[in-house]
Amino acid sequence: MVLALRRFHHFPLFTFLLLSLLSLVPVALADRGAISLTPGVSIYEPGQKAIIAWNGEEEILILSTDVSASGSTLALEILPLPSNPKAIEKASFESFVNLQSLIWNYASKALGDHYRGADQTKSVEVVFHEKIGAHDITVVKAENATELTNWADQFLRENGISQGISLQKFGPVIEDYMARGFRYFVLDLIALSLEQKSIEPILYRFETSFLYFPLKISSPVAGDSKITLFLLTPGRIASTVYYPLQIAYYQSPTHREPIQFTVTRGKLSLIDLRIGELFEGDAQLTVIAYDGPLSALTKDLMIAEQAITTSPESGFLYTVLIGVVIGASCTLIGVMITFLIMRTKRSKYVTSG
Template sequence: MRRISIGIIFFLLVLFPFPFVHADRGMIPVFPEVSVYEPGQKAIVAWNGQEEILILSTDVISSSETLVVELLPLPSKPEIEIASFQSFEEIQRLIWEEGLNRFMYSTKGEARSGSVEVVFHEKIGAHNITVVKAVDATELVDWIGNFLQANSVDKTVSLGDFESVVKDYMGRGFRYYALDLITVTSDEKSVDPILYKFNSSFLYYPLVITSPVPGETEIILFLLTEAQVNEDYQPMQKAYYRVVGEISKPIEFVLSKGELSKIDLRIGELFDDGAWLTVLKYDGNLSWLTRDLMITEEALNPAATVNVEITLPTTLIALCILLGAACTLIGVVCTLLIMRSKKEEAKTG
């Protein structure tokens, strides 16, 4: 089967959305009294009883450009190599992950044996993202309730309203759930987007997960596919160019690999050639979102795959023609010279 690569811009996994979410600086209130992002001296010390590895990071600030000297007494001659601050970031991540597991449950053993497993946690810009793996809807909803309570989140919707929705996702085989805590102010503004990348045999965007939330919404999806999207996928509809006095046309066209890379280099790497851009939109009540957007490879238009055309400049084409003619002329001259040489040899012989 032909491999299909699908990308969606401004992508969300199965998130737990709340219209009014607040978390203290976006961080969970399991507050270990350490942070690798605070100024000062930081060190990783590893010792096996015979050898020690010391990774040291020190923040030095001066009112003007100057040289400083750090003096570090050591018990023996060291080997010195470059290290990375990622070592500290990884330790910080592990600390937060352990805090989530330990304080969401009464005991550490219960945290480890539960069906809800934290598989990722990281603060990215204004986002505080946690990804969990779960197999039971009730336990997941309970875990999310504890998680939101620990983060002082204003729950505008009862979590009980979400249990049937989560059961629906569980029944369809969804096991990973991402929670993104964002501090929202009274000023409406967009926060930096997050990119998720995962394996899927179909194009996917979650809609049902938002249906228990009251209110109206507007959703705009920019789909990038190897073949053309044939039709509307209710409740989503194709967006159109509206021009007075002319027939409206859907916003769908082919982007080159270079154009995809300008959107995001990782999207450019997702496709071998170019891709079809299709814009879908929805404007209405959240409760009407009763199905997710799921498009299989078979549903795309195979006759409208991306064709790559190589267009050469006119001067380059002319140059190629002249070069070809010159090569032909040289070949003819060489042949005549060889024939003439053979005739002269025959006469002298």
């Protein structure tokens, strides 16, 4: 479909955010790229938040960002996805509040005694457009990186951003996504101001055969970033698949424990009802983090099902229990048969005597 976009004449800046990320409990920072369209105007990123829930077939991604600018401006978020999103809906800050509460409530158990308290082109198709609160969201399907960057330039012009700015340095990164089969890109226009504020969260739901969060798309942007991701999965994730991110820890003056524990289905629903419905049972929460240059993010976070172990302890105990029950039953049957044989022989002996 052809999308008629309204024009913004009061926002001279464009922020290219290929993917917002998130914050951990007292600190709220994450990965996203920024390009200044007007010299001397910059974007500050004091806090970014994301919750990633994956059940092996579908992923729910809840994104929110705390941002401010040195002048009134417009920000564009671009989020590459492995499939066409099934749902793009408003989410709530309560999801982060409730998740934070779960993490701190588990701290005492983890630390124990240590705890102290645009117009379509041939290969760019607009498949979704909707305004949700402060977000003006467009989803496009693209087959060619050059066509996508050209379309994005036109998209900006149609929204009142006419300054000469090239997105060509993102071409190689977008081509990499294309080569890996990514065809869907979310473009989210957000109005920013001098006042720092939290942008209301947006929930994306899409099919994927792996847990996914895009990082590489921010690599062309200069500067450093702090990233914290809350991962919810059916089982425990192998510790070798996070790089360059690392697992986050509970920390006391004398002890530390990884932030990784089981969340019941009921508590998953407290985070978000849609996340509770995503899982058939409990889920494992793992928090991972990164602090360093964006240029070092040379690959996305992609975790295959094989890297997730689903409750190995419970499976082992179940197997042992079944073995014990079967063994005890066989022993009991054997004793009873022996008793009957001996009783029969004794009866014959008494009769013959």
